[in-house]
Amino acid sequence: MSRLxxxxxxxxxxxxxxxxxxxDADLHWLRQAIELSRRCPPSASAFSVxxxxxxxxxxxxxxxYSRELDPKDHAEEVALAxxxxxxxxxxxxxSSLEPCLHRASRPRSCAExxxxxxxxxxxxxxxxxxxxxAGGGAxxxxxxxxxxxxxxxxxxxxRSVNAHxxxxxxxxxx
Ligand SMILES: [Zn+2]
Numbered sequence: 019m020s021r022l023x024x025x026x027x028x029x030x031x032x033x034x035x036x037x038x039x040x041x042d043a044d045l046h047w048l049r050q051a052i053e054l055s056r057r058c059p060p061s062a063s064a065f066s067v068x069x070x071x072x073x074x075x076x077x078x079x080x081x082x083y084s085r086e087l088d089p090k091d092h093a094e095e096v097a098l099a100x101x102x103x104x105x106x107x108x109x110x111x112x113s114s115l116e117p118c119l120h121r122a123s124r125p126r127s128c129a130e131x132x133x134x135x136x137x138x139x140x141x142x143x144x145x146x147x148x149x150x151x152a153g154g155g156a157x158x159x160x161x162x163x164x165x166x167x168x169x170x171x172x173x174x175x176x177r178s179v180n181a182h183x184x185x186x187x188x189x190x191x192x
Contacts, residue, residue, distance in 0.1 A: 074108030
């Protein structure tokens with residue numbers, strides 16, 4: 019990972035910047051997830067999300083982003099489908115947004131899929147705002163024994179990819 023001068027005054031402290039109490043690897047992988055979210059096909063009625071599934075040894079197992087293969091795809095779901103044959107108990111799911119709990123387009127929410135996959139830890143940049151569906155994914159994961167860490171330093175960066183959603187809202191097609 020590259021190292022830049024810390025403390026450049028932007029909302030994102032910058033790759034390699036020191037954030038008190040936050041492991042460097044978490045910042046690195048969460049930034050990768052946010053970068054992936056920029057590839058999402060545009061939608062006026064769903065969030066653009068990126069997800070990176072990382073092993074306990076720090077290797078990328080799989081990635082995904084919203085609408086990557088199908089218009090209904092969620093980022094975490096795409097990554098999990100690609101990791102179907104892998105044991106994930108030591109893995110961490112980095113997602114640019116809180117995994118969904120309520121979902122209209124498919125029977126399983128991402129929170130349920132993460133719990134079923136046996137993933138022990140999820141790291142997110144921000145909680146899902148109630149634009150299209152109620153949030154609650156992080157709380158559901160924690161109730162199931164999954165560690166959920168939120169990194170608010172990167173929330174602004176993750177939100178900026180979705181800035182268009184606050185203009186011209188349309189009904190729920192989540
Ligand atoms: Zn989802």
